Amino acid sequence: MTRRTVLWAGLCAAAVLLIVLGVVNGGSRDVFAKAVKICSECIGLG
Amino acid sequence: MAKRGRLPLTRRLIQLYAALLYNAHLRGFAEGKIYTGSLKNLCVPGLNCYSCPGAVAACPLGALQNAISASADRPAFYVVGLLLLFGLLLGRVICGFLCPFGLIQELLHKIPTKKVKKSPLTRKLSRLKYVILLVFAVAIPAWFALKNLPLPGFCKYICPAGTLEGAVLLLLHPANGALRAMTGGLFWWKLTLLATILTACVFVYRAFCRFLCPLGALYGLLSRLAxxxxxxxxxxxxxxxxxxxxxxxxxxxxxxxxxxxxxxxxxxxxxxxxxxxxxxxxxxxxxxxxxxxx
CATH class of the missing domain: 3.30.70 (Alpha-Beta Plaits)
Structure with a gap:
């Protein structure tokens, strides 16, 4: 196993851990709450 | 020269499928309303405005800016994790295969005109997207988060995907007269910027991706590991x-x-x-x- 593979696997594990922590701390709910409303900034209404 | 193979056609088909998949809520286009189902807990990997009437999931760049804006309440673990995973698995394959705005730019570049070729100047300009990532997608949302003001700088002042997919498609619908009445200077700035970027894409290959897109910049940082x-x-x-x-x-x-x-x-x-x-x-x-x- 090369050093690059180990780094890649470690970062993937960190990414999955962050996603799980994000779901637990309500981060995914924040994404949902923003995405189901019309984003006034995105469409240029301020 | 070797035979070209079928990758260009396969890539174009994947780009089309991805654009349709990201915007599969076709009823939204007819009704002028956005999708509000549970898939919007997730982000798609490419740039696709969540205010597009067809969008079935969230835009990762918009979600990142909003997560930074809310970081005083909770750390932005979820979106950072998703972006890291997308980058480690797919890298800038997302830009080449899975970005609807990349597809639009490539199709515009097919219009037969004289083209601007890459040069030392375009290579220098390609560094601009890293500045935009740092300033508009990270620093501005973080700075205003300290004042408890959510401000997604890139979405608000630059994002042409939001203007095209969100603003134009929503505001053109007859049911959204109230939204049209709210348009002001910011809207006209974004519409002018969109027109400029789309025009530039006719002459310059993927002008937005190369010079301005912070999502491409982010995935680019991970592309060697992808x-x-x-x-x-x-x-x-x-x-x-x-x-x-x-x-x-x-x-x-x-x-x-x-x-x-x-x-x-x-x-x-x-x-x-x-x-x-x-x-x-x-x-x-x-x-x-x-x-x-x-």
Missing amino acids: LLGVKVDAGRCTDCGACVRVCPMDIRRVGDRECVQCGTCISVCPTRAISFRAGKIVLHGAALQERRLP
Whole structure:
């Protein structure tokens, strides 16, 4: 196993851990709450 | 020159499928309303405004800015984790295959006009997207988060995908007269910027991706680690430079952070050193054809 593979696997594990922590701390709910409303900034209404 | 193979057609089909999949809520276009189902807990990997009437999931860049804006309440673990995972698995394959705005830019570039070729100037301009990532997508949301004001700087002042997919498609619908009445200076600024970017894309290949897109910049930082993408067999490469010359992006080497992994270079490599791989598995390229020979 090369050093690059180990780094890649470690970062993937960190990414999955962050996603799980994000779901637990309500981060995914924040994404949902923003995405189901019309984003006034995105469409240029301020 | 080697036979071109079927990658360009396959790539175009994947781009179309991705654009349709990201915007599969077709009823939204008819009703002028956005999708509000549970899929919006997730982000798609490419740039696709969540205020597009067809969007079935969230935009990762918009979600990142909002997560930074809310970081005083909770750390932005979820979106950072998703972006990291997308980058590690797919890297800038997302830009080349899975970005609806990339597809729009490529189609505009097919309009037959005189084209602006890559040069030392375009290579310098390609660094601008890293500044935009840092200033508009990270620093401005973080600065205003300290004052408890959510301000997604890139979405608000720059994002042409939001203007095209969100603003234009929503505001054109007869049911959204109230929204049209709210348009002001900011809207006209974004519409002018969108028109400028789309016009530039007719003459300059993927002008927005190359010079302005912070999402591409972010994935570019991870592209050397990405599992999927165009890889060069160093043992076969003769450094002839044919791959860099044929590439329309501002790359220095195949697979670097400016490379959108489109695979155009695969067919021009005289030593068949380039292939499209997922880790060690060859998905496309001369190396695969050689393995299939008896």
